[in-house]
Amino acid sequence: MVKNAGKKPSTETNFDAVVIGTGPGGEGAAMQLAKSGKKVAVVERHQSIGGGCTHWGTIPSKALRHAVSRLIEYNNNPLFTGTGWQSGMTFSQILHYASGVIRKQVKLRSSFYQRNNVTVIHGAASFVDANRIKVTKNDGSFDYLNVKQVVIATGSRPYRPKDIDFGHARIYDSDTVLSLDKDPRNILIYGAGVIGSEYASIFRGMGVKVDLINQRDRLLSFLDAEISDALSYHLRNNGVVIRHNEEYESITGHDDGVTLKTKSGKVMKADCLLFANGRSGNIEALNVDAVGLKPNYRGQLEVDENYQTQVDNIYAVGDIIGYPSLASAAYDQGRICATAMLNGSADESLISDIPTGIYTIPEISSVGKTEEELTAAKVPYEVGRAQFKHLARAQISGNNVGCLKLLFHRETRELLGLHCFGERASEIVHIGQAIMEQKGEGNTIDYFVNTTFNYPTMAEAYRVAALNGINRL
Numbered sequence: 001m002v003k004n005a006g007k008k009p010s011t012e013t014n015f016d017a018v019v020i021g022t023g024p025g026g027e028g029a030a031m032q033l034a035k036s037g038k039k040v041a042v043v044e045r046h047q048s049i050g051g052g053c054t055h056w057g058t059i060p061s062k063a064l065r066h067a068v069s070r071l072i073e074y075n076n077n078p079l080f081t082g083t084g085w086q087s088g089m090t091f092s093q094i095l096h097y098a099s100g101v102i103r104k105q106v107k108l109r110s111s112f113y114q115r116n117n118v119t120v121i122h123g124a125a126s127f128v129d130a131n132r133i134k135v136t137k138n139d140g141s142f143d144y145l146n147v148k149q150v151v152i153a154t155g156s157r158p159y160r161p162k163d164i165d166f167g168h169a170r171i172y173d174s175d176t177v178l179s180l181d182k183d184p185r186n187i188l189i190y191g192a193g194v195i196g197s198e199y200a201s202i203f204r205g206m207g208v209k210v211d212l213i214n215q216r217d218r219l220l221s222f223l224d225a226e227i228s229d230a231l232s233y234h235l236r237n238n239g240v241v242i243r244h245n246e247e248y249e250s251i252t253g254h255d256d257g258v259t260l261k262t263k264s265g266k267v268m269k270a271d272c273l274l275f276a277n278g279r280s281g282n283i284e285a286l287n288v289d290a291v292g293l294k295p296n297y298r299g300q301l302e303v304d305e306n307y308q309t310q311v312d313n314i315y316a317v318g319d320i321i322g323y324p325s326l327a328s329a330a331y332d333q334g335r336i337c338a339t340a341m342l343n344g345s346a347d348e349s350l351i352s353d354i355p356t357g358i359y360t361i362p363e364i365s366s367v368g369k370t371e372e373e374l375t376a377a378k379v380p381y382e383v384g385r386a387q388f389k390h391l392a393r394a395q396i397s398g399n400n401v402g403c404l405k406l407l408f409h410r411e412t413r414e415l416l417g418l419h420c421f422g423e424r425a426s427e428i429v430h431i432g433q434a435i436m437e438q439k440g441e442g443n444t445i446d447y448f449v450n451t452t453f454n455y456p457t458m459a460e461a462y463r464v465a466a467l468n469g470i471n472r473l
């Protein structure tokens with residue numbers, strides 16, 4: 001029973017659709033439904049809209065990363081080096097920069113709901129039944145919403161194993177690390193997934209000693225091996241200690257630091273620890289039992305190609321349905337789900353080759369097949385590479401670390417995969433993606449040779465890589 005459950009409901013309102021959560025998944029669904037003339041409400045339990053994406057996930061981590069990478073560029077660029085030029089920033093200072101970005105995002109996204117007449121209700125939503133939602137507000141009062149259709153877009157939170165004391169002042173997860181107010185001298189990062197690797201880059205960029213502890217035998221094993229190796233090389237080259245194939249036996253917080261013991265018998269100590277190993281769906285507060293939905297052990301819901309759950313009028317999008325758990329995909333899922341709710345079925349689906357953009361230092365981005373996948377499938381492919389250090393634009397900007405790799409079919413010359421690391425990789429990849437997505441003969445590596453690129457640009461890497469590949473045929 002909720003606190004103050006005896007209080008009278010403040011309002012009772014009817015909606016065509018209620019969207020639970022205002023992250024990218026919820027926003028995509030709400031906007032599409034509202035623009036199609038539906039009476040829509042969104043329910044958000046946080047004090048401001050935007051979701052985990054804006055407040056704890058994508059936006060703060062990317063703003064932190066941007067500030068750190070500019071600092072590194074500034075400190076390494078010959079234009080600025082010289083006595084007295086070395087500059088530093090504290091974690092709190094760069095967090096302050098991130099909070100400015102969050103404020104702007106919240107303002108902009110709030111205006112979308114306002115302009116499209118979507119009712120925003122602040123409070124925690126839970127099911128009474130499939131057509132009735134209870135919203136419990138912070139002051140304990142509650143509303144009931146009668147609704148024809150529901151979209152669950154409640155996102156996810158860091159996974160917290162029970163044997164770790166996350167209440168300890170020196171043990172953080174990716175949400176609580178944003179409250180770090182004192183710069184550590186050294187940090188243990190447990191989990192070398194995307195979050196662990198990105199934060200390893202951020203902390204190392206600030207001069208903090210980092211131990212990155214990975215349970216697997218290489219970093220980000222879903223990446224093309226050459227790119228994953230390049231990331232390991234550059235993190236190590238920048239001073240990160242990476243320990244592969246290690247699992248924790250115990251993690252203990254003390255007054256002056258944290259000790260991690262591994263199952264292999266190693267003991268590591270640091271000022272603090274960031275646990276970045278997996279996510280759990282935000283499902284518990286929803287009372288999905290009331291509608292007969294059964295989440296899996298990670299708190300995720302199963303949906304069909306229309307994002308419909310096993311209950312006809314209840315849909316789910318974003319992190320709560322698991323893969324790919326990306327802000328980029330969540331927004332599209334919300335929009336596609338809304339068309340299915342309006343028309344009975346979705347007329348489009350998420351693209352099959354979802355790009356990855358990983359904001360480590362150096363940045364990584366890829367789309368399509370890896371060399372390992374093509375080799376396993378016995379596809380006759382060839383490789384074309386461009387090293388950033390050979391591009392005039394990279395030399396001018398001092399961003400010499402990086403490479404663009406194109407994988408293409410030897411016979412049809414069709415582009416099969418592209419993999420990039422280095423500054424702006426996540427932007428650069430979209431040029432190749434646009435060609436890769438072309439149907440039939442539109443997708444060919446020859447495009448990059450037969451077009452004229454602005455000079456000097458990073459996009460020129462495509463021409464260099466294409467020529468390099470074609471010369472191997």
Ligand SMILES: Cc1cc2nc3c(=O)[nH]c(=O)nc-3n(C[C@H](O)[C@H](O)[C@H](O)COP(=O)(O)OP(=O)(O)OC[C@H]3O[C@@H](n4cnc5c(N)ncnc54)[C@H](O)[C@@H]3O)c2cc1C
Nearest residue numbers: 021023025045051052053057125155318319325326327328
């Ligand atoms: C550190 C970090 C970095 C990331 N970086 C990237 C990146 O660079 N690129 C990328 O594409 N993705 C990134 N992601 C992933 C991305 O943030 C998520 O995939 C995305 O936020 C999922 O969107 P969503 O709409 O499903 O949920 P969320 O954005 O998590 O929003 C869910 C909202 O639902 C609300 N809610 C939950 N339960 C209830 C309830 N019962 N009632 C009312 N409201 C409720 C929550 O308060 C929250 O506001 C990152 C994630 C993390 C943690």
Ligand SMILES: NC(=O)c1ccc[n+]([C@@H]2O[C@H](COP(=O)([O-])OP(=O)(O)OC[C@H]3O[C@@H](n4cnc5c(N)ncnc54)[C@H](O)[C@@H]3O)[C@@H](O)[C@H]2O)c1
Nearest residue numbers: 159193194195196276277278279280298324325357358359
């Ligand atoms: N740039 C980006 O695109 C970006 C950046 C950061 C995070 N993200 C997203 O955030 C998510 C989290 O990344 P991560 O680095 O924490 O971990 P991860 O998803 O790489 O998982 C790490 C390990 O934990 C396990 N695991 C995950 N959830 C679990 C659970 N609830 N219970 C038990 N084990 C679990 C996984 O199987 C895996 O072995 C990813 O899905 C990623 O897409 C994306």
